[in-house]
Amino acid sequence: xxxxxxxxxxxxxxxxxxxxxxxxxxxxxxVNYKNEINLSFVGRNGSNFVVxxxxxxxxxxxxxxxxxxxxxxxxxxxxxxxxxxAAKMGLTVCRTWAFNDGDYNALQISPGQFDERVFxxxxxxxxxxxxxxxxxxxxxxxxxxxxxxKTRYVKWAWSEGVxxxxxxxxxxxxxxIRIYFKNYVxxxxxxxxxxxxxxxxxxxxxxxxxxxxxxxxxxxxxxxTLQDWIEEMSTFIKTIDNKHLLTVGLEGxxxxxxxxxxxxxxEFWAADMGVDFIRNSAHSTIDFASVHIYPDQWFKKKSLKGxxxxxxxxxxxxIEDGERVLKKPVMFTEFGLxxxxxxxxxxxxxxxYKVVFDVIYESAKKxxxxxxxxxxQFLVEGMDEFNDDFGIxxxxxxxxxxxxxxxxxxLAKIHGGVTPITGNLKDICNGRW
Numbered sequence: 001x002x003x004x005x006x007x008x009x010x011x012x013x014x015x016x017x018x019x020x021x022x023x024x025x026x027x028x029x030x031v032n033y034k035n036e037i038n039l040s041f042v043g044r045n046g047s048n049f050v051v052x053x054x055x056x057x058x059x060x061x062x063x064x065x066x067x068x069x070x071x072x073x074x075x076x077x078x079x080x081x082x083x084x085x086a087a088k089m090g091l092t093v094c095r096t097w098a099f100n101d102g103d104y105n106a107l108q109i110s111p112g113q114f115d116e117r118v119f120x121x122x123x124x125x126x127x128x129x130x131x132x133x134x135x136x137x138x139x140x141x142x143x144x145x146x147x148x149x150k151t152r153y154v155k156w157a158w159s160e161g162v163x164x165x166x167x168x169x170x171x172x173x174x175x176x177i178r179i180y181f182k183n184y185v186x187x188x189x190x191x192x193x194x195x196x197x198x199x200x201x202x203x204x205x206x207x208x209x210x211x212x213x214x215x216x217x218x219x220x221x222x223x224x225t226l227q228d229w230i231e232e233m234s235t236f237i238k239t240i241d242n243k244h245l246l247t248v249g250l251e252g253x254x255x256x257x258x259x260x261x262x263x264x265x266x267e268f269w270a271a272d273m274g275v276d277f278i279r280n281s282a283h284s285t286i287d288f289a290s291v292h293i294y295p296d297q298w299f300k301k302k303s304l305k306g307x308x309x310x311x312x313x314x315x316x317x318x319i320e321d322g323e324r325v326l327k328k329p330v331m332f333t334e335f336g337l338x339x340x341x342x343x344x345x346x347x348x349x350x351x352x353y354k355v356v357f358d359v360i361y362e363s364a365k366k367x368x369x370x371x372x373x374x375x376x377q378f379l380v381e382g383m384d385e386f387n388d389d390f391g392i393x394x395x396x397x398x399x400x401x402x403x404x405x406x407x408x409x410x411l412a413k414i415h416g417g418v419t420p421i422t423g424n425l426k427d428i429c430n431g432r433w
Contacts, residue, residue, distance in 0.1 A: 037133035039204040041243055044287050047322050047369035049245075049329050057364040057411045058372025059357075059404070060093035060137070061086065062334060063379070065386050067097060068147075070121035071105045079128050081380045085395060087132045090408030090428070093207050094129065095333055095374050098122060098138035098188060101148025102156070108148070111156050111180040114187065120194055126205050127195040135207035137333070137374075139249060140185060143214045150212070153177045169219040169274075172229040182236055189240045201241035208245030209237060210333070214292065215249060217274030223255050226274050234285035245287040247331065252277050252291030252318055264317045266298035266310070277318065281326055288328050288371065291318045293335035293356065304348055308355050311335075315359040315370065322369030329371035332356065336376040336390030349392070350399050357407040364414055375404075405429075 040052050049056040063082055069075040086094065100107045100118065107118045129136050142149035150171035157163035162176040171177050189201045189209075200206060211233055217226040230248055237246055254260040255276025265271055281289035293314060295307035302310070315332065322330035337352040338344070356373050363370030377391045395401050409429035 037131065039130065039133065039135065041204040042135065042207055042245060044245060044329065047327055047329055047371075048367060049288070049371050055364075055367060056092075056371075057360065057414075058093050058331070058374075059089075059091050059408045059411055060095060060333075060372055060374040061091055062095045062374050062377040064095075064097045064139075064377065065379075065383075066094070066125045067107065067118065067122045068100065068105050070124045071118055076121075076124070078380050078383065079125055082378065083128055083132045083134055085380070086378070087134060088428075089394070089401070089405050090412060091134065091404075093135045093137055093372070093374070095137040095139065095210070096125065097142075097147060097213075099141050099147060099184075101141070101152040103148050103152070106148065108184055111153075111160075112183050112187075119191065123191075123193045123195050126193055126200070126203060130196060130203070130205040135205055137207045137210060137247075138188075139210040139213050140188065141181065141212045143212055143216055143249075153180055156180065167219060169217050169225070172217055172225050178229075178232070181233065185233070185237060186240060189237070201243060204243075206244055208247065208287065209241070210247050210249040210290065211237075212249045214251050215275060215280075218272065220274050221256060221272045223274050223276045223279060227276075227279055230280055231283050231285070234283060238285045246285060247288050247290045247333075248280050248286060249333070250275060250277055250280055250290050250292075252289075252293075252314070255279060260317060264314065266295075266314075270298075278321060278325060281328065286328070289318065289322055289326055289330045290333045291315075291330060293332055295352075296338045296341055304351070308352060311352065311355050312359055315356070319359070319363050319368055319370040322371075326369075328369065330369050331371050332360070332373040334376040335373060338389040340389045346397055346400065350397075350403055353400070353403050357403065361407065361410050364411055 042056060043050050049058070066079050069078050083094070102109065105118055106115060107122065109115055126136060145151050151168040153171050154163060154166065154168050154174070154177065157170075157174055157176045157180070158166055164170050164174045191200045192198070193200065193203065196203065211230065215226055217223070220226070234246055253270040253273055253275050254265050256271045258276055258278060261271040277289065277291070293311055295302070295310055299307060299310070318330050322328055335356050337349045339349070341348075353375070360370050360373050377388070378394055379387060379391050381393055392400065394404055405428050412429070
């Protein structure tokens with residue numbers, strides 16, 4: 001027995017050290033997260049999203065900054081903090097960037113050249129979301145210059161002597177740039193996550209892909225150039241990944257040939273952006289339509305009451321299109337109200353959120369095509385330098401937090417939604433129907 005005890009104590013001591021190291025640094029020893037939640041792929045049945053044969057209506061949000069902040073140790077905890085806070089509010093999908101082209105912390109340094117350090121940051125974002133049961137809508141490129149955008153692709157082609165034009169709209173028609181983008185997309189879709197071990201195209205944590213954030217092609221108001229690009233790129237994506245949903249990333253403007261261009265569009269200029277909501281969303285490879293809502297960017301002289309009336313009309317019009325014309329879900333993937341407005345009060349933003357949420361809820365009650373909404377944008381404390389005039393820390397204002405969680409609870413109750421009313425959410429939802 002004495003000999004046995006002499007061997008047992010050192011083994012126990014060694015086991016304790018291993019246990020401590022695993023608990024402290026488990027991510028270095030294992031590719032799987034301990035508390036990972038099993039998720040199913042989101043599918044589509046006509047104008048509805050479905051998960052495990054249940055209708056799925058989304059209370060979501062934007063945190064475009066996830067990948068950028070996951071690169072550095074001192075900012076990485078913000079991703080987990082935001083995801084955990086969102087989970088407590090019952091939010092189910094986050095829209096974020098899966099691109100950074102040639103900028104600070106660039107994922108794509110130059111065409112086909114990637115920074116593995118940044119790719120691992122994106123791996124981390126997906127793994128963190130998977131652990132808390134939140135899905136991600138990942139956008140693949142920006143129409144705007146932030147984080148590189150289509151202008152960066154044009155500069156790359158121009159600097160390599162293969163660009164057809166210095167216009168950033170050449171992103172849509174230059175053959176060399178189309179090859180750049182296809183190579184990028186293929187690399188993203190087939191990336192094997194270094195934490196989960198899954199290729200992105202096989203991971204149900206990813207809700208779906210967005211081709212481009214807010215595309216516009218003003219050099220061709222007819223819309224033919226953009227439409228050709230959408231059809232080619234969406235078809236290409238589906239040949240690689242037919243498991244995930246795909247959208248364009250539109251703002252929702254109606255084109256010059258649409259009967260709604262003069263009656264629903266914000267103002268006359270919206271029909272000349274080279275886009276058309278119906279045409280761009282109709283192709284068989286596009287699974288759902290996307291719309292943005294920025295009434296104070298689109299109108300300078302309307303009263304708040306006038307803006308909110310426009311918001312409701314704008315949403316109803318697109319939901320009607322989803323149900324009667326497209327036969328597809330419609331997602332309002334960005335909505336925001338600026339705090340730079342004269343005499344702005346946070347209560348005005350609360351009122352705006354209520355209008356958006358009420359339209360979605362009314363659609364959901366009827367099993368309609370209004371499939372969800374995504375506030376622009378949510379942050380955690382200490383991120384003022386990354387904020388804009390639309391961003392909020394949702395739990396800092398009790399009324400705003402209550403409006404968001406009440407919307408979660410209403411959606412979760414109808415149609416046996418996939419957000420279970422249990423635990424913390426059960427306490428939140430008590431009396432909030």
